[in-house]
Amino acid sequence: MSEPSAEVPAVLSLSGITKRFGDLVANQTIDLDFFPGEVVALLGENGAGKTTLMNILFGHYVADEGSVRIADHEGKLVPLEQGSPNAALKAGIGMVHQHFTLAENLTGLENILLGTQTLFSPGWQRGRARRKLAEVMKQSGLEVDLDCRVSRLTVGEKQRVEILKALYRDARVLVLDEPTAVLTPQESESLFRTLRALAANGLSVVFISHKMAEVLSASDRIAVLRGGQLVADLPTRVCDRHMLADIMVGRHIEPDERLPSKEGAPLLILKDISTDDGRNALHDLSLSVRGGEILGIAGISGNGQATLARLISGLEPPKSGTIEIDGKRLPADPRKVMAAGIARIPEDRHRDGIVGAMTVAENLAIEAIRSPAFQRLGFLKFSAMASRATEAIEAYDIRCPGPDATARLLSGGNIQKIVLARTLDGDPKVVIAAQPARGLDIGAAEDVHQRLLAARARGAAILLISEDLDELFALSDRIAVIHRGRLSEPQQTEALDRAAVGLMMAGHAPGEAA
Amino acid sequence: MIRFEPRQSVSPVRIAAAPIIAAVLALAIAAIPIWAAGASVFNAYLLMYKGALGSTFAVSELLARATPLILTGLAAAIAFRAKLWNIGAEGQLYAGALAAVAVGSGHLALPPGTLLPLVIIAGAAAGALMMLVPTLLRVRLGADEVVTTLLLNFVILLFVQMMLEGPMKDPLGMGWPQSEPIVDAAVLPKLVERMRVHSGLVVALVLAIAAHIVLKRTVWGFEIRAVGENPAAARHAGIPVTATIVRVGLISGAFAGLAGVGEVAGLKGYLTADLSPGFGYAGIVVAMLAGLSPLGVVLAALFIAGIFVGADSMSRAIGVSNYLADLIVALSLLCVLVSGLFVRFRMRVGGSASAEKP
Numbered sequence: 001m002s003e004p005s006a007e008v009p010a011v012l013s014l015s016g017i018t019k020r021f022g023d024l025v026a027n028q029t030i031d032l033d034f035f036p037g038e039v040v041a042l043l044g045e046n047g048a049g050k051t052t053l054m055n056i057l058f059g060h061y062v063a064d065e066g067s068v069r070i071a072d073h074e075g076k077l078v079p080l081e082q083g084s085p086n087a088a089l090k091a092g093i094g095m096v097h098q099h100f101t102l103a104e105n106l107t108g109l110e111n112i113l114l115g116t117q118t119l120f121s122p123g124w125q126r127g128r129a130r131r132k133l134a135e136v137m138k139q140s141g142l143e144v145d146l147d148c149r150v151s152r153l154t155v156g157e158k159q160r161v162e163i164l165k166a167l168y169r170d171a172r173v174l175v176l177d178e179p180t181a182v183l184t185p186q187e188s189e190s191l192f193r194t195l196r197a198l199a200a201n202g203l204s205v206v207f208i209s210h211k212m213a214e215v216l217s218a219s220d221r222i223a224v225l226r227g228g229q230l231v232a233d234l235p236t237r238v239c240d241r242h243m244l245a246d247i248m249v250g251r252h253i254e255p256d257e258r259l260p261s262k263e264g265a266p267l268l269i270l271k272d273i274s275t276d277d278g279r280n281a282l283h284d285l286s287l288s289v290r291g292g293e294i295l296g297i298a299g300i301s302g303n304g305q306a307t308l309a310r311l312i313s314g315l316e317p318p319k320s321g322t323i324e325i326d327g328k329r330l331p332a333d334p335r336k337v338m339a340a341g342i343a344r345i346p347e348d349r350h351r352d353g354i355v356g357a358m359t360v361a362e363n364l365a366i367e368a369i370r371s372p373a374f375q376r377l378g379f380l381k382f383s384a385m386a387s388r389a390t391e392a393i394e395a396y397d398i399r400c401p402g403p404d405a406t407a408r409l410l411s412g413g414n415i416q417k418i419v420l421a422r423t424l425d426g427d428p429k430v431v432i433a434a435q436p437a438r439g440l441d442i443g444a445a446e447d448v449h450q451r452l453l454a455a456r457a458r459g460a461a462i463l464l465i466s467e468d469l470d471e472l473f474a475l476s477d478r479i480a481v482i483h484r485g486r487l488s489e490p491q492q493t494e495a496l497d498r499a500a501v502g503l504m505m506a507g508h509a510p511g512e513a514a
Numbered sequence: 515m516i517r518f519e520p521r522q523s524v525s526p527v528r529i530a531a532a533p534i535i536a537a538v539l540a541l542a543i544a545a546i547p548i549w550a551a552g553a554s555v556f557n558a559y560l561l562m563y564k565g566a567l568g569s570t571f572a573v574s575e576l577l578a579r580a581t582p583l584i585l586t587g588l589a590a591a592i593a594f595r596a597k598l599w600n601i602g603a604e605g606q607l608y609a610g611a612l613a614a615v616a617v618g619s620g621h622l623a624l625p626p627g628t629l630l631p632l633v634i635i636a637g638a639a640a641g642a643l644m645m646l647v648p649t650l651l652r653v654r655l656g657a658d659e660v661v662t663t664l665l666l667n668f669v670i671l672l673f674v675q676m677m678l679e680g681p682m683k684d685p686l687g688m689g690w691p692q693s694e695p696i697v698d699a700a701v702l703p704k705l706v707e708r709m710r711v712h713s714g715l716v717v718a719l720v721l722a723i724a725a726h727i728v729l730k731r732t733v734w735g736f737e738i739r740a741v742g743e744n745p746a747a748a749r750h751a752g753i754p755v756t757a758t759i760v761r762v763g764l765i766s767g768a769f770a771g772l773a774g775v776g777e778v779a780g781l782k783g784y785l786t787a788d789l790s791p792g793f794g795y796a797g798i799v800v801a802m803l804a805g806l807s808p809l810g811v812v813l814a815a816l817f818i819a820g821i822f823v824g825a826d827s828m829s830r831a832i833g834v835s836n837y838l839a840d841l842i843v844a845l846s847l848l849c850v851l852v853s854g855l856f857v858r859f860r861m862r863v864g865g866s867a868s869a870e871k872p
Contacts, residue, residue: 335752
């Protein structure tokens with residue numbers, strides 16, 4: 001390996017790692033070394049095998065072939081016992097999962113100590129732990145109130161507790177799975193500063209990501225996985241965005257292009273909407289979307305977007321205020337909402353978008369199952385469902401064994417294509433797209449964006465709710481920011497500055513941002 | 515160390531084989547207590563087989579016993595499809611039986627030929643009504659129907675006992691707590707002369723086929739499956755989730771009520787408080803063995819009925835308690851639940867050994 005760090009011995013070495021699930025090869029003969037003092041980004045699309053690889057490292061899975069070796073006290077590489085998270089912890093591998101593994105009803109300190117001390121440990125050990133943690137916090141710059149219950153901490157603080165938990169156990173290798181998925185841009189920046197500082201102290205840091213921008217700005221070395229194989233292992237300085245995208249997908253990717261469109265009349269109008277729904281409540285929210293326009297709603301998850309989407313989807317009525325489509329009041333009934341010409345792309349496509357146990361054909365028909373197209377006298381028209389499915393599979397390039405394939409077994413991208421085919425095909429007047437490309441790989445996200453732009457070109461009014469600033473800036477004509485249930489005044493995308501939007505997402509007033 | 519990994523795809527062969535393997539396994543495990551009781555295992559099972567299938571009379575007994583099990587099995591299967599956990603088929607069966615004797619014991623003056631249909635409808639309606647209450651509590655207030663339906667079983671049984679000791683007690687019953695007999699016009703005709711199998715079996719089979727068609731081929735069935743598999747997505751897609759669950763609750767209760775009608779109007783002729791030896795609960799095992807498929811319910815009900823009838827006969831012959839039947843039924847449920855795990859997951863033994871074949 002022609003790394004500058006090559007003279008430093010590796011702290012962790014993977015060689016020839018292969019893992020199969022049935023016929024699927026999740027990892028194929030992967031060789032990868034990690035060195036102290038560097039930040040490595042593990043980049044790849046969904047299903048490329050990133051998480052599988054890290055799970056093997058951490059002992060959740062056992063590799064079918066290959067070995068994991070970790071440096072012992074003298075720096076010599078010794079095999080790590082496989083299939084044992086305990087051995088991985090003892091060897092100094094710390095993992096911060098995408099979904100935190102914290103006990104919500106305990107304090108930060110208690111969470112960190114959990115599993116490190118014997119049951120009913122005497123109090124003085126706690127004092128010693130506290131002193132050690134104070135030292136760790138000082139060195140790493142990770143500040144968090146250790147005596148606060150985890151349930152009261154913000155997402156960013158919870159993540160800090162997770163990292164502290166690993167550092168407290170003297171981690172030498174820190175693995176983070178999609179660490180920025182839940183953070184604001186500011187929190188992400190601060191996280192990467194911390195990781196950089198930790199690496200400078202000799203820690204080996206690995207983070208998994210599919211976001212190009214952060215991979216390029218925050219890592220020393222980039223390892224790219226595609227289809228279970230390691231396809232690139234490059235120093236970050238020789239990489240650029242387009243090159244990485246192409247390596248990751250395995251073909252050339254065209255960037256989104258938003259052509260100017262002629263704006264129509266306002267189609268979707270919300271006036272003074274308020275709800276009482278705790279954390280996700282909306283307060284006096286008003287907005288209006290014209291035909292041929294995409295209005296982007298930027299915001300961190302949990303600021304009321306989910307409620308907004310549910311209201312427009314007809315799943316619940318607002319406490320006060322009105323929703324109008326095309327001049328008519330919208331009832332809170334999904335079927336009437338669909339009849340009014342609203343296409344709904346739900347945020348959680350697995351929970352709200354499809355019935356996983358049913359077939360592709362059934363999922364494509366489900367919204368219109370009572371229409372004469374799919375039933376006669378209450379009996380299903382199977383041939384109509386099958387031919388509709390065949391058309392949609394063709395038109396939307398849904399990769400599946402056929403109309404009778406179980407929807408659950410498809411990839412996230414193909415599941416989203418089912419949702420798109422079902423909702424967008426009826427030429428809707430209004431589209432409400434909540435996080436439509438979240439968790440999708442580049443190719444599938446690209447496809448979703450093209451479909452939304454095509455609907456815009458046909459004159460639909462589109463409300464795009466997203467956390468992804470790249471997506472919002474690429475697609476939206478105007479952008480408004482939602483924070484704690486309040487919506488800022490929408491502004492033309494061209495007049496907006498990404499950093500300012502990021503600050504507003506974190507709750508700063510527009511004035512402060514400037 | 516044992517670990518479970520999910521299978522990427524589930525083969526239909528495995529799904530079909532699982533209940534059969536489970537049934538065989540249950541019989542194999544039950545051999546242990548038979549052996550412990552000092553009997554010959556082979557002999558015991560041979561006697562069970564003969565008791566269930568060895569003669570025309572045995573087969574008639576088997577079919578008579580299977581009739582209520584098909585109906586309670588359907589009650590559980592259709593409700594479980596919608597993830598409505600109706601554990602109250604036993605109570606609904608008694609409610610149906612009570613309604614049947616109330617209507618069918620000759621106190622109503624009706625044109626000829628209308629009494630039997632009325633008895634059937636009354637029994638189905640009573641069962642449906644008993645299930646309507648827990649279903650509404652579930653959809654309106656979120657009350658767990660496992661608890662409400664289960665406890666309602668005891669309430670209904672006590673109510674039936676009260677009626678049999680009181681207002682509905684047969685004045686000619688020599689003091690026994692039993693209802694007046696069903697009049698001849700309300701009796702379900704026998705299928706074979708001097709045998710106990712009655713036309714309730716035909717009703718049960720027709721309903722199994724109807725349930726199969728409804729689930730597979732109709733909008734209602736589509737909606738039931740969607741609501742059961744993913745209520746959130748069903749609601750998002752505009753399916754009336756509450757109405758669907760209520761509908762399923764009513765159908766499920768009606769099936770169980772009909773099981774009660776069959777027992778009084780087809781077999782016993784009057785109602786006592788020991789009408790059912792747990793048909794409602796056994797129906798849950800039947801439904802699970804059948805993989806919640808209505809046609810599978812028929813086969814599973816025949817199997818369970820065979821165990822009951824065969825065990826009775828065996829116990830008379832060699833003196834092993836017929837509690838063995840309950841044991842085998844319970845073991846079948848456990849085995850089918852475990853086999854369900856193996857259908858969906860692959861078990862790997864050995865934690866640190868890394869050279870296993872996938």
